[in-house]
Amino acid sequence: MTRKRKIVLGQIGLGSWGPNLLRNFITGGACEVRLVCDLKKSNYSKLGLGKNGPAFTEDYRDILLDPAIDGVVVATPSETHYGIGREVLRAGKHLFVEKPFVLSSREARSLVNLSRKVDRVIMVGHLLMYHPGVQALARLVRQDKVGKVFFIGIRRRNLGRLQSDCSVLWDLGPHDISIALMVVGRKPVRVVTTGQSYLQPEVPEVAFTTITFEGGIQAHIEESWLAPERERELVVVGEKGMLVFDELSAAPLKLFKKSVRLRRRTEVKEFDYLDGGTDPVEVATEQPLEAECRHFLECIRTGREPISGGANGLEVLRVLEAADRSLRHGGRVTALRGRA
Numbered sequence: 001m002t003r004k005r006k007i008v009l010g011q012i013g014l015g016s017w018g019p020n021l022l023r024n025f026i027t028g029g030a031c032e033v034r035l036v037c038d039l040k041k042s043n044y045s046k047l048g049l050g051k052n053g054p055a056f057t058e059d060y061r062d063i064l065l066d067p068a069i070d071g072v073v074v075a076t077p078s079e080t081h082y083g084i085g086r087e088v089l090r091a092g093k094h095l096f097v098e099k100p101f102v103l104s105s106r107e108a109r110s111l112v113n114l115s116r117k118v119d120r121v122i123m124v125g126h127l128l129m130y131h132p133g134v135q136a137l138a139r140l141v142r143q144d145k146v147g148k149v150f151f152i153g154i155r156r157r158n159l160g161r162l163q164s165d166c167s168v169l170w171d172l173g174p175h176d177i178s179i180a181l182m183v184v185g186r187k188p189v190r191v192v193t194t195g196q197s198y199l200q201p202e203v204p205e206v207a208f209t210t211i212t213f214e215g216g217i218q219a220h221i222e223e224s225w226l227a228p229e230r231e232r233e234l235v236v237v238g239e240k241g242m243l244v245f246d247e248l249s250a251a252p253l254k255l256f257k258k259s260v261r262l263r264r265r266t267e268v269k270e271f272d273y274l275d276g277g278t279d280p281v282e283v284a285t286e287q288p289l290e291a292e293c294r295h296f297l298e299c300i301r302t303g304r305e306p307i308s309g310g311a312n313g314l315e316v317l318r319v320l321e322a323a324d325r326s327l328r329h330g331g332r333v334t335a336l337r338g339r340a
């Protein structure tokens with residue numbers, strides 16, 4: 001029997017987020033991380049990876065030139081994603097790139113086309129698509145447990161962590177937009193976003209986005225770096241039931257068999273409030289980051305398009321770009337332009 005060869009990875013970027021990815025790839029045991037890179041060697045030294053850990057370089061081209069490396073994990077600042085991502089693919093390596101994928105749909109489309117040409121996987125770090133709770137919720141929606149979906153609401157608030165090089169929309173938006181697309185499962189057609197900068201000019205710290213999908217379903221998304229408490233909630237309101245996913249709760253997913261119906265054939269409008277109780281829904285305990293890293297390796301092995309593959313990355317980028325245009329024009333209704 002032939003043993004499967006371990007996938008070999010390299011990683012670029014060991015700032016605040018990169019080490020989380022690195023730890024998961026190393027401890028997962030399904031791959032070998034051979035070489036890692038950062039502009040600052042101290043970022044590598046402080047990880048204390050030991051003799052058996054990956055080697056270090058300050059020049060990411062060393063990773064691209066190593067023929068044994070199958071895939072590269074990119075956790076550098078967003079403005080570098082396009083340039084580095086393009087070089088990774090051109091070197092014939094699979095690409096995992098952190099969110100936001102790139103900074104425009106034009107760049108996203110260019111990387112997606114390149115990945116098809118060189119037959120390599122792109123996976124974008126839309127981490128919450130790998131959260132077992134979000135996946136269970138999306139499954140219940142598909143199984144018609146809440147009936148026709150009216151709208152969904154997403155709230156992601158905390159005090160910080162403030163960024164100075166991008167708005168709250170570009171920081172948190174990729175997560176929420178990717179979840180909205182996954183749960184609604186329809187084509188987004190227009191976006192309205194308002195927001196406000198309070199501390200830094202031109203860097204909104206709060207954003208309110210409404211995405212309208214084909215068929216009229218809406219996703220209302222609130223993102224804020226200025227809130228007293230950490231809140232991460234996803235609510236689905238449907239014709240015959242409702243779902244609440246509270247990422248921070250011990251029982252994070254609940255199905256409410258609650259609905260309201262307009263009574264038929266009455267002169268005055270009357271409503272029936274139906275309450276069939278609430279069921280907690282069991283959610284697997286796997287960490288989203290663990291599932292995300294495992295999925296990247298599986299997709300390299302099988303050649304399968306990742307859940308958050310290039311096509312998903314492009315779709316999220318198109319919505320993000322439209323939301324950003326709307327925000328810059330004071331909340332103008334903005335149609336989604338261009339090819340998906």
Ligand SMILES: NC(=O)c1ccc[n+]([C@@H]2O[C@H](COP(=O)([O-])OP(=O)(O)OC[C@H]3O[C@@H](n4cnc5c(N)ncnc54)[C@H](O)[C@@H]3O)[C@@H](O)[C@H]2O)c1
Pocket residue numbers: 012013014015016017018037038039040043058060075076077078080098099100125126127171
């Ligand atoms: N998925 C998530 O939940 C999540 C959470 C936080 C950050 N992120 C994303 O991860 C990425 C990195 O964020 P961060 O907070 O770690 O940023 P950071 O600034 O803390 O770290 C980036 C690192 O990249 C290194 N770097 C930059 N250019 C490089 C180059 N050319 N070669 C080698 N190294 C280079 C820098 O030295 C730095 O250490 C961003 O895209 C961010 O949006 C994702």
